[in-house]
Amino acid sequence: MTEARGLARQPPHGDRFDARFRVVRFGAIDSTNTEAKRRAAAGEPEFTVVLAGEQTAGHGRRGRAWQSPRGNLYSSVILRPACAPIVGAQISFVAALAVSDVARSLVHPASSVACKWPNDVLVDGRKVAGILLESSASGRTLDWLVLGVGLNVAHHPGVGGAFPSTSLRDECAVAPDVERVTALYLDALAHWYDRWRAEGFAPVRAAWLGRSLGLASPVTVRLEREPLEGRFVDLDENGALVLELASGARRVIAAGEVFFGASDVHAARH
């Protein structure tokens, strides 16, 4: 694990990272999230960004491995909002908006870019990025939060997973380079994070709902024990999914995986 370059830099294409970001780059590393957590625990400041060309132990939600070949974006940002963990969890929606801004600005105008609960971004129904928030709290307040984003720029996993995937290269007329995608992402993240800090969850929730996949549609949510079927009708004030059951009752789901359509329902049961 060798640190290639440090500190904020001016990327190509005339873009400039927001001056608050302090960027630390690695050619290869176990996981940018793991490195950012080590640095956060050692007291490194908010807006430290760990970037890597590839990861040897990239990980995703539910302990899944995240394939991390060279050519994609692997980033983890240390954030230190002094708030309760449940409030800090809203940052996954902040990140989804930032990633969807990037995808929207690059993919073919006829393609749809959507946010899927809890924190995926899809292009024409295929996952283009994954978001992983990890945090540490003392008592009721977060000490730090690490926002990990893996964005499929040049590669994506093959078929066979529960969800189809894609890359920006497959969705754009001209393949974007990782540097440009990184600059766009950090810019969009700074924008939405500032908005969240200044105005709270309301504008983030409204923007996310406006871009969400399957609002008002039938959905199956895979929970710990069993799938639950209903209609996705809202996002509550903490970012939980609000499901309307056939009985008309509403269930608030804090964690789970969402599937739309018949084949997805099959996947939800397995």
Ligand code: BTN
């Ligand atoms: C998911 O399961 O969808 C979330 C995947 C998150 C992957 C990113 S890649 C950069 C950062 N480092 C990691 O090990 N994971 C996150």
